[in-house]
Amino acid sequence: MGRIDVERVPYQDYSNRQLAAIPLAVLALALGIILIAYLVTGTPVALGFEFTGGTTVQFTAEDASTGDVRDVLEAEFDIESVRAIGFGSDYEVETQLEETAQLESVITDEYGDNAIQSIDTRSATFGSDTQQEALLGIIIAFVGMSVLVAAMFRALIPSVAVVASAFSDIVVPVALMNVFGIKLSLGAVAALLMIIGYSVDSDILLNNHVLRRRGDFYESAYQAMRTGISMTLTSLAAMTTMGIVSYYFGIDLLPEVALILVFGLATDLMNTYLLNMSLLRWYKYEGVKR
């Protein structure tokens, strides 16, 4: 059977410390970025309108550039951002305003009666309720996952390895959102929760191979890696495609879900095969004896 194999990584040549250093450094850097963002803005990541309240309007403006649209609207309103979306002449405008009748009428006067494609308004209090709920959702999901993992492996180090890499898999994408200026939306929250699922998949696979099977550590680890890397790369391919295609089509929600999952899956490759691997090796060779 012509199964393509992944490269064997020469793990024997590196110490656990060396292996763990890279993911831990990345995690520290990510936490640093989030801390700075928190100190500067008051939130760990910039919040989208779903969490702050305000209005987003999407509309079609034929023969107008982003600059034109901004000029027209900024003359009269306090506008947060204007950006082009999709492949046509569609634009998205964000503002903190909650009363939008005037904004709507300026857009329809300028660009035609049917220009407005969609419009969303949220009050600030509703936004902050949503914030709390989203945070609660992520915490419950994470704690639930940790408890389940601990119950499955019934050993401290392997469970910590899974939970730690899941944690890092969430934190690094959040830091990357700060770097790339992506605001946290509900879609992003869904994506972060999906990352928990994906991250745990490959970690469980690795732990299971190493801990529950007889045979050489490196051989079991290699078997798990072959499967795990195929899995993650397949998902990465699917998400990259979904991201590019849906961005090009100007569909809501899907591009941000895809992008954040791409961040998370890439981080997961690093965390599973460097951080989790080194913890497991330490546990297998030294931890168990203690």
Next chain:
Amino acid sequence: MIDVRDNWRVLLLLGLCVLAALALFGPLGADAGETGLNESEQSFDDPTNLQYGLDLSGGTRIRGKLIGMTTEGVSISAEDQGSVERSIADELGLEGIDVTVRQRGQNSADVEVFNKSVTKSDFVDALSTVGVDITVDDIRDGVTGESRSAAVDTLSERIDKTGLGGSSVTTIGSATGGNFIDVEVPGEDRESVKELIGDAGRVQIIAGYPVESSNGTELRTEQVLTGEDFSSIAPAEPANEQNPAANVPVTLESQAGERYATVMQEGGFTSNGIGRCSFDAATHSGPQEGEWCLYTVVDGEYVYGASMSPDLAESINSGSFLTTPSFILQTGNFEEAQQLEINLRSGALPTELSIESASFISPSQAQQFKPLALLTAITAWITVAFVVYIWYRDVRVAVPMFLTATSEVFLLLGFAASFGMALDLSHIAGLIAVIGTGLDDLIIMADEILQRKERVETGRVFQSRFRKAFWIIAMAAGTTIIAMSPLAVLSLGDLQGFAIITIIGVLIGVGITRPAYGDVLRKLMLDDVKRS
């Protein structure tokens, strides 16, 4: 010949796929229901029974909170209920309709105040005057469940009356304690929906007339009728030869009829006051001095002032009005008459709905998303097929894997169609997530079962490998479900669909499709053994 005992999982999967196909394209789907869109507005012809939410069909979703505050379980005895209600309202300077005491037991009641200008400490003070001692901490924002469900009924009725099909009104609890009312109306824009649901819609008929007193002539206003006094309401009529104004013909309850007739006679409407009202809603905002007017007041706003007609005066004076207490409520134009009719029929909201979020997506845009989202999913699907083929370079592994992942999505869609789940973009994202985790699991199974290191001789080896692979899959599925379950329960709106689809998809995968793929792999494995 296929051995049924060895392949029952595959056969089960095929059977379920047939059911899903029937649900999607045949008679097993849930009733399509009214989408609120004309045929001509459907730009994308959809051959399936799938139903689409606002993201994919267009329309308006509004989420709001009922304004008010509530204190629960205070000691008010059942006999005092009415008088307590009045004294609290007087104390707060509100009308009786703004305070509700709901008896919970002989000596226990919940008290609600529906007015945003009243503060919590005002409420505490007002309660202390009727002998109830509570602190500000005993008062919560929001209204009781009864008020909420009354509001939901009223709103659904209002929307139904306007003939907007496919709409829904529901209450949603949030984890932070508040309760929201969620209104979805396909195909309508925000302004018309806001207009329809934003107002409490309390109708009052107020008589305004001059009375002689020691200080000369002064204006007296008196509430004669409220929404509950009407026993039947006829459809609104536009202005015609008989009636120069648009109107709603109504009939009163007999008691209300008597009260009405008495006020009309004592106030002089049926004698001096006939035809003496020149109220114009465009310029006047309240009752007019020196005139005999019957004002139609909606949510405190004087929308019309009508004069007493000679015919009606005649029937009140002769007493024949009491046997058939009907008359017409006039309005400024036909649209107002229709609105008045809706308000009278559906009753008033217990309190104002403060709108917390409102979103609109134009039907043309939304329906454009449908084929585009489908195209996105298909592209992702082709990419995955390609990558899987690269890994295995063997169509015997890759094609069944691919078909299994596809059947998972197909079963999910069948599930959605048979339960009439309204699909939104978040569901599509969920479908794509299911393809992702599904393939992960299929790759685990293929690698686990097809490994060649050990000598494979019997089905028993397959069983043990299958069990090992399945254990990993089940654990991963468990964590995914745990991770998604808060979203499925919390009121994060858009994400609920995503979480529900993911959870159901994982369950279908672990329970049905992935075991079936195991059967396929066994066949492959045993073939390999024979050949080697």
